[in-house]
Amino acid sequence: MKKILIKGAGVGGLTVAYELFTHGAHITIAAPENGPAGSASWYAGGMLAPYCECDNADSIIEKWGVKAIKWWHKVLPELVVRHGTLVVAAPRDNVELDRFAARTTGYEIVSAKELGDLEPDLAGRFQHGLFFASEAHIDPRKALDALIGRLKKGGVAFVAIGENEKDYDLVIDATGRARLQLDGQLRGIRGEMLLVRTTDIHFSRPIRLLHPRIPLYVVPRQKNIFMIGATMIESDNLRPITTRSIMEFLNAAYILHPAFAEAEIVEIGVGVRPAYADNLPHVKRKDKVISINGFYRHGYLLAPEMAIQIKNMVLQNCVQDLL
Amino acid sequence: MLTLYGKNIPSRIFLGTAQYPSPMILENAVRHSGASIVTLSLRREIIGGEQRSRFHKFIEMLDAYVLPNTAGCCSVKEAVITARLARDLFKTNWIKLEVIGNQDTLQPDIFALVEAAKILVEEGFDVFPYMTDDLIVAERLVAAGCKTLMPWCAPIGSAKGPSNTASLRTMRDHFPDLPLIVDAGIGRPSHATMLMELGFDAILLNTAVAKALDPVKMAQAFAQAITAGRLGFEAGILNPRDIAIPSTPVIGQAVFP
Numbered sequence: 264m265k266k267i268l269i270k271g272a273g274v275g276g277l278t279v280a281y282e283l284f285t286h287g288a289h290i291t292i293a294a295p296e297n298g299p300a301g302s303a304s305w306y307a308g309g310m311l312a313p314y315c316e317c318d319n320a321d322s323i324i325e326k327w328g329v330k331a332i333k334w335w336h337k338v339l340p341e342l343v344v345r346h347g348t349l350v351v352a353a354p355r356d357n358v359e360l361d362r363f364a365a366r367t368t369g370y371e372i373v374s375a376k377e378l379g380d381l382e383p384d385l386a387g388r389f390q391h392g393l394f395f396a397s398e399a400h401i402d403p404r405k406a407l408d409a410l411i412g413r414l415k416k417g418g419v420a421f422v423a424i425g426e427n428e429k430d431y432d433l434v435i436d437a438t439g440r441a442r443l444q445l446d447g448q449l450r451g452i453r454g455e456m457l458l459v460r461t462t463d464i465h466f467s468r469p470i471r472l473l474h475p476r477i478p479l480y481v482v483p484r485q486k487n488i489f490m491i492g493a494t495m496i497e498s499d500n501l502r503p504i505t506t507r508s509i510m511e512f513l514n515a516a517y518i519l520h521p522a523f524a525e526a527e528i529v530e531i532g533v534g535v536r537p538a539y540a541d542n543l544p545h546v547k548r549k550d551k552v553i554s555i556n557g558f559y560r561h562g563y564l565l566a567p568e569m570a571i572q573i574k575n576m577v578l579q580n581c582v583q584d585l586l
Numbered sequence: 587m588l589t590l591y592g593k594n595i596p597s598r599i600f601l602g603t604a605q606y607p608s609p610m611i612l613e614n615a616v617r618h619s620g621a622s623i624v625t626l627s628l629r630r631e632i633i634g635g636e637q638r639s640r641f642h643k644f645i646e647m648l649d650a651y652v653l654p655n656t657a658g659c660c661s662v663k664e665a666v667i668t669a670r671l672a673r674d675l676f677k678t679n680w681i682k683l684e685v686i687g688n689q690d691t692l693q694p695d696i697f698a699l700v701e702a703a704k705i706l707v708e709e710g711f712d713v714f715p716y717m718t719d720d721l722i723v724a725e726r727l728v729a730a731g732c733k734t735l736m737p738w739c740a741p742i743g744s745a746k747g748p749s750n751t752a753s754l755r756t757m758r759d760h761f762p763d764l765p766l767i768v769d770a771g772i773g774r775p776s777h778a779t780m781l782m783e784l785g786f787d788a789i790l791l792n793t794a795v796a797k798a799l800d801p802v803k804m805a806q807a808f809a810q811a812i813t814a815g816r817l818g819f820e821a822g823i824l825n826p827r828d829i830a831i832p833s834t835p836v837i838g839q840a841v842f843p
Contacts, residue, residue, distance in 0.1 A: 321607070321608075366799060449640070450640030450641055451640065476743075499640070540609045541608045542608035542610075543608075
């Protein structure tokens with residue numbers, strides 16, 4: 264059986280590893296010692312929002328994204344929360360809701376009362392909103408940890424970066440932003456995020472707050488943690504978060520609910536998302552190396568379908584070689 | 587042909603480069619509209635680094651002049667520093683000068699604008715000031731050395747279209763030979779046509795194209811609308827009158843009412 268080395272333990276690498284492993288391939292994973300921490304996957308929002316994302320993206324996102332929800336639900340049912348997404352705007356930005364509604368599908372318009380029924384803490388705070396009932400979210404860090412756990416339990420070897428590729432028949436490179444310097448078509452898009460903690464607010468689904476310049480979202484995580492994100496800046500610079508970004512995050516959170524003013528800031532994250540010119544992932548093959556990269560802001564949404572396609576490609580090739 | 591600071595500008599549609607679904611769609615919008623100038627904001631993208639990002643390099647590859655802008659700057663100092671940075675990075679003296687005075691309306695701070703324009707002109711910049719449609723501000727900017735002006739027609743991104751046609755018309759009449767580019771507030775192609783019919787030299791827009799359902803098609807629509815307006819202006823547009831004039835002579839009818 265072919266020996267396959269998968270480089271990278273972000274969502275791209277781990278989903279492909281999981282698909283290959285569960286279909287009987289012999290894989291080894293080369294990853295940094297601290298695992299996926301610090302990668303784009305680590306700082307992701309984990310929104311499985313194929314409909315909302317079509318606000319500003321190719322419609323393939325919707326097609327693959329709907330499948331991704333099913334994939335995550337099949338693989339990690341305990342981690343996927345299928346409560347949908349709520350989209351709201353401050354009254355003065357209501358036109359943004361109309362624009363968003365015109366560009367997306369899969370929602371229903373909810374009144375102030377319905378909004379309050381869905382998220383009691385938002386009762387009376389917004390005139391109306393859009394409810395994308397079939398969307399979902401997942402805690403990215405728990406998802407990555409769970410996939411790593413499954414793979415390790417199944418006996419998959421995790422080795423350090425720098426593993427000799429000569430020992431393998433096939434290499435799958437999913438190293439994300441590490442490829443920025445090596446692949447001239449990739450560019451980095453800086454993203455900043457916050458984790459805050461408060462017991463005063465309870466959301467059961469991601470809330471997107473539309474704004475003409477600063478659209479942001481708040482995703483509930485376990486243990487009273489909320490992720491607030493994320494900026495989109497055309498830069499691969501990883502220097503610390505700017506005060507402007509923090510101010511925008513806190514302002515958005517405060518508009519959603521004033522009790523966020525008393526929340527504790529428990530983490531500030533800065534990451535870089537690799538992307539190609541069409542903001543869609545690309546697969547490149549050179550000799551025995553297959554590279555997957557450019558998930559942009561859609562790692563959790565697109566990685567499962569990409570993983571399935573790579574798995575099919577790799578396993579079909581293996582079969583041919585055996586013949 | 588339109589000339590801006592000594593450069594011949596082949597088309598009268600200029601595009602901003604923000605908010606597109608992807609750089610590839612931006613590239614297609616620029617190509618299919620024939621936009622001859624693209625603007626590029628620097629403020630946030632250069633965080634910490636003194637280098638052009640991959641996105642900036644991508645913009646430079648487009649077949650259009652790059653006009654860096656100081657979008658998001660709120661003070662004279664900030665705008666001047668950003669302009670200098672832009673000159674270093676993009677090797678151009680061109681700068682679209684934006685000094686924002688109000689975060690809700692993104693209205694230009696015209697006082698700071700004039701001050702910053704003076705400084706930058708002295709430093710050899712070719713300044714494209716983003717301004718309101720106020721005639722006196724226009725005069726001050728020209729006195730400061732600006733050889734082109736960019737009045738708004740409505741707040742940035744508002745898609746409202748020309749809200750004060752009278753003052754735009756006054757500005758056009760007052761500066762018949764100065765290139766005037768309407769920048770910001772345009773929502774639909776007919777807005778652009780109407781402004782071009784008034785005799786404006788070019789239109790700069792971003793949100794109306796980038797946020798359209800099909801940005802490439804919308805860019806083409808604007809390109810054609812702008813051409814139509816320009817041709818109409820050059821051809822000489824009839825003034826409206828109250829009474830019908832038959833387009834076919836009514837020979838033989840002796841009686842006038």
